[in-house]
Amino acid sequence: MNTPSWIRRYWPLWVVIIVAVILWWPGRAMYLDVLTEREAARIAAITPDQGAESTPERLDIERMMDDLTWLAAPERMGRFPGSEGGLAAREFIETQFTELGLLPAGSEGFLHPFTHEGVDNAANVLGMLPGRDPSLRTIVISAHYDHLGVKNGDIYHGADDNASGTAALLEYARYFTENQPNHTLLFAALDSEEHGLLGAHALFNTGHLTPSDIAFNVNVDMLSRDTDQLLFAVGTYHHPWLVPLVRRVQQENEARIVMAHDRPKWKAGHTEDWTMSSDHGAFHRVGIPFIYFGVADHPDYHSPRDTADKVDVEFYRITSEAALSFIKLIDQVLQEKIATH
Ligand SMILES: [Zn+2]
Structure with missing residues (x-):
């Protein structure tokens, strides 16, 4: 065998590279574990014992619970996209938007149908509430209303995921029709x-939608129960200017709001x-x-046990009020931001 001279000449370099690769994988795994521990310590340190002494009462929690219970009822069959239950939920939302006098903002009235492989007859429901200042861009408030449907004969009711966010979205629409925002709000x-x-x-x-027309997105998904009674605010890592806003929300709300779960692997490990x-x-x-408000996965997450009777009503009220406080704040703050430059 005739080994090429360039391999022979640089053989110590090849040995170093091979050894480095062999050591790299376990080293990387250890480093990720260190990052994971560090992130857990960071989250523990920023987790408040409790927020404020009390929480504003602007939302009608009984009406929200009625909507949540209707959406998560066995008749809705888990609201699979395009299924009978999914269509009923869609119609329910459309009716509420109509009664509130929201403007149809879909491509077919309130509906925005779309196609995708494996999903038939899916559609978003979009209602617009014009803001006081038409020169401001739109803020989108979003919550998904679909869930997993029926699997192996079991109904996945999706009460927390995400009848809770959908019912909150409807209640926000009611609130803002009576308290006109500065920005136009798109309820999605x-x-x-x-x-x-x-x-x-x-x-x-x-x-x-054109991204440049949209100023901000507030997304709510899973608001109604948590083993540790924590509400996560996700997105402040990407947009640190949101941190003081979340802190202000915390000051007027009993929720224990944790800003976490938005850091990449090289920062937060696993x-x-x-x-x-x-x-x-x-x-x-x-x-x-964007900011996203939601709870951590609970034992009934994505299981047939995610039912309306498991909702922690007071916790749900508090988390929904917290997200509302944030929407009101961002509606004020962004106006200042754009108006000043
Ligand atoms: Zn969800």
């Missing part, structure tokens, strides 16, 4: 989130990154700043 009840944020992605890849885990991910992908 999105379909097929469970199939990979399809409804949210469709807003942009069908050309229905800690879950939820940047792309619900519809806000589609907004983030096209460069729109």
Whole structure:
């Protein structure tokens, strides 16, 4: 065998490279574990014991519970996109938007149908509430209304995921029709989130929405129960200017709000990154700043046991009020931001 001279000449270099690669994998694994521990310590340090002494009462929690219970009822069969239950939920939202006097903002009235492989007859429901200042861009408030449907004869009711966010979205629409915002608000009840944020992605890849017209996205997904009674605010890592806003929300709300789950692997190791885990991910992908409010996965997450009777009503009230406080704040702050430059 005739070994080429360039291999022979640099043989110590090849040995170093081979040894480095052999050591790299375990080294990397150890480093990721260190990052994971560090992130857990960081989250523990920023977790408040409790927020304020009390929480504003602007939302009608009984009406929200009625809507949530209706959406998560066995008759809705888990609201699979395009199924009988999914269509009933869609019609329910459309009716509420109509009664509130929201403007139809879909491509067919309130509906924005879209197609995707493996999903038939899916549609977002979009209702617009004009703001006081037409020169300001739109803020999108989003919540997905679909869930997993029926699997092996079991109904996946999706009470927390995400009848809770949908019912909150409807209540926000009611609140803002009586308290006109500065920005135009687009209330977006999105379909097929469970199939990979399809409804949210469709807003942009069908050309229905133009990213540069949108100032911000507030997404709510899973607000109504948590083992540790924590509410996560996701997105401040990408947009640190949101941190003081979340702190202000914390000051007027009993919720224990934790800003976490938005850091990449090289920063937070194996800690879950939820940047792309619900519809806000589609907004983030096209460069729109966002915040996502939601709870951590609980034992009944994505199981037939996620039912309306498991909702922690007071916790749900508090988390929904917290997200409302944030929407009101961002509506004020962004106005100042754009008006001043
Ligand atoms: Zn969800």
